[in-house]
Amino acid sequence: MTPGRRRVPHSAWIALAVATAGVGWSFWWLAGDLLTVDNGPDLASREYVESRLAEAVDAPMVLPVRLPDGYDYGRHYSYTPNDEHATAIDGEPTFAQAREVMFMPHDGVGEDGDLPAVALCVEDASAKRSACPHPGARDAYIQRRYGRGLLTFYAASDGNRDLSAWKTVELTTDLNKVRWLH
Secondary structure (H helix, E strand, O other): OOOOOOOOOHHHHHHHHHHHHHHHHHHHHHHHHHHOOOOOOOOOOHHHHHHHHOOOEOOOOOEEOOOOOOEEEEEEEEEEEOHHHOOOOOOOOOEEEEEEEEEEEOOOOOOOOOOOOEEEEEEEOOOOOOOOOOOOOOOOEEEEEEOOEEEEEEEOOOOOOOOHHHOOOOEEOOHHHOOOOO
16 A cells, blocks of 8 residues: 655645745846946036046136037046146046046937037146147147136047037036036
8 A cells, every 4th residue: 555645744845935036026126236237427517527526636627518419528637747747646636637528419429510629728828838639730729818828629530620610609617507418
């Protein structure tokens, strides 16, 4: 005679169901966490721009209050260190001789009639030696003054080199006045 099947108590089935649900929920949570893409900081936020500008002191960044039609927020903020202070000691500020930012068209850069990428370099107008790139005579660029700063706007892409929209943009050093930041 074969022994009969032994019944599993209901409490064991309930415990197994709870454990399975817990493990399943953990896998869903982990998968969701792994699939969440971090796109990095918001490049059009004041906080991001402030953090990039805080990397160096001395040369104030001058930015357009409003961007010309067709342009997106600034990106690729950088600075040229002052030769005298090129290697800062821990805790000490790095001194900037010049600052630069790039503005890209909403639709990207193309060679046939599209807007050019525009770089803006800001340096002290009284500097003995320029830290901003000086485009050649054939290249499109505009120079303007703002306070003690000399600003050089230059076409940083091939194709259309028209910078006329940048000749009259209102400028500021106050990030709270910059309309394209949030």
